[in-house]
Structures are given as structure tokens and as C-alpha cells.
Amino acid sequence: MMAEQGGDGGAAGSGGSGGPQLCPISVTSCLLLACGYVGSLYVWRSPLPRDHPTVIKRRFTSVLIVSILSPLWLWTWRQYTGFKTGPSLLMLMGVHLEGIIAAACLPLLLTMVLFFGPLIQLVMDYPWDLLDGMKTFLDPQFWVHCLADMRWMRNQVVAPLTEELVFRACMLPMLVPCTGLSRAIVTCPLFFGVAHFHHVIELLKFRQGTVVGIFLSAVFQFSYTAVFGAYTAFIFIRTGHLIGPVLCHSFCNYMGFPAIGAALEHPQKVTIIIFYLLGVILFFLLLFPMTDPTFYGSLAICQLTKSDISPSSVCT
16 A cells, blocks of 8 residues: 555655645545535524424434445545555445454443443432333333434434544544544544534524633533544544444433532532542553454554554554
């Protein structure tokens, strides 16, 4: 493969459409893809808020079309830049069966470890009987109700699937040959974070808070989504699978940002804070062992660059 002549961040100097042109083409392609995804949300003019079922259904149609077309965008980039050999397009996008069970389970368990404190807090505030909880989980009517709820479908299914497909599976293969693995993990989430600024438009439109408050909220959301995007990009590269980032995304959407303020005011705050800290410590201790590439088969995206600039390669 032509990109293999360069190191991590040095691939731009080789092959494709001409060394110096690779990075501008890759970054522009990612930017246009991000704009296409966000722009598809606004092709439907409506005075209704974003949580209205009619608005959600229309946006489902738009983002699904963009998501279906995004692999074609990646294929076009690959043809134009000359990255036509090596792994198949589906392999680069993390869509394959090798190691899929580990890819579905281990990253999700790792993410649950990070949320150990919030999960304990949730159990304390809403004590469930384990048997009753299992019965509810296995009840088909429970899932029928969930699937009929448009907000649940958006937050738990459509948004995680389409965002990870577009912002991870399609963007990372375009960025890695230009930036290298480590920088791609940091760069890719910027497109993801900026894409979430569109919520400012709706908050201002429906006057849901002061202008200053809305923009401060947007800055916070950008920071949070950028950090989360870096994490799922790391998971995607380390596992070579799309399913892990999708499930982690869905779980994080369900949990939301940890209610640290509520934890500090909780009657059992000392216990909860200990579990918060324990979760964070265990997360960092388990981050590399639980994402060890040997669990997941071949990492197609790692073939787009020769080596990583860090002493310990992301792909090993």
C-alpha cells in the first residue's frame, strides 16, 4: 500500500493523489461529511421542537440516508487518493465477524467500569429486585414499548449507530493516512464535537435559556462529546470493530453525564464518591488490557500507516 511508506503522521508524503494534497483532501472530506450529517437534520422545516415524534421520524429518514451514503463517500476518497489496495472497505469500517463477540462485550464492560459510581448511585436511589429486573428485561412487551418510543430509538439506536458509522467508521480511515493513529484519535472527535453545536440553533429558536447560558452549555457539550469521541475512536482503532463504539455510545446516552452534584449531596455520598474514584482508577488500569488487539483479530485500519509516533503503538 502506498501509504505504508510513511510513519505515523508521515503518510501524507506518499502516494495517492500527491503527498501534500492528501491531508487537505482528507480533512475537507471529513468536514463535508460532518456538514452533510448535521445539514440533513435541517432539510425539514418545522416549528416543532426536536423531541416531537414527527421531527424525530423525519430526521431518522435524513440521517439514515446520509449514513447509507457515507461508505460511498469513503470509497470515493479511497479511489481519488489511490488507497485502493489492502483491506476491503467493510474491514476498514469495522464491519466483519472476526472477534465480534469480544468487540461487543469487552469495550461495553470497560465503559460500565468507568460508570461504576453512577451505576451504584442509580441502584441506591432506585433499589430493584434482581429477579423482577430480569423479568422486565426479558419481557417482549418491554422492548415493544421501547421500540415504539421515538426518543428511545433516537438516543439508544439511531444516533449511536449513525454517528459512529459516519464519525468513526468512515472518517478515521480518511484521517489515519494523513495524521497517523494517535493524532487521528484526537482530530476525529473535533468534527464530532463541532457537529453537536447545531443544538444551539434549536435552543435559541425555542428560547430555552439565556443566550449566555445556551452558549456555555454548548461549550460544555462540545468538550464532553469531543472527549467521548476520542474514547470511541480509540476503541474503534484498538478493536477494529464498529460494534464496540456503537454499544458504548448507546450506554453513555442512557447514563448521561454523571450527576456529580447529586452525588456530593447524597446521604451516602462518601460511599458513592469512593465508587466514583474506584471506577475511574479501574478504567485506566483496564483500558489497554481490555482493548488488547489480540482479542479482536486483524486491525485493518492499522495497515493505513506504518507505525505510531508514541513509544507504545495504538495497534499493539
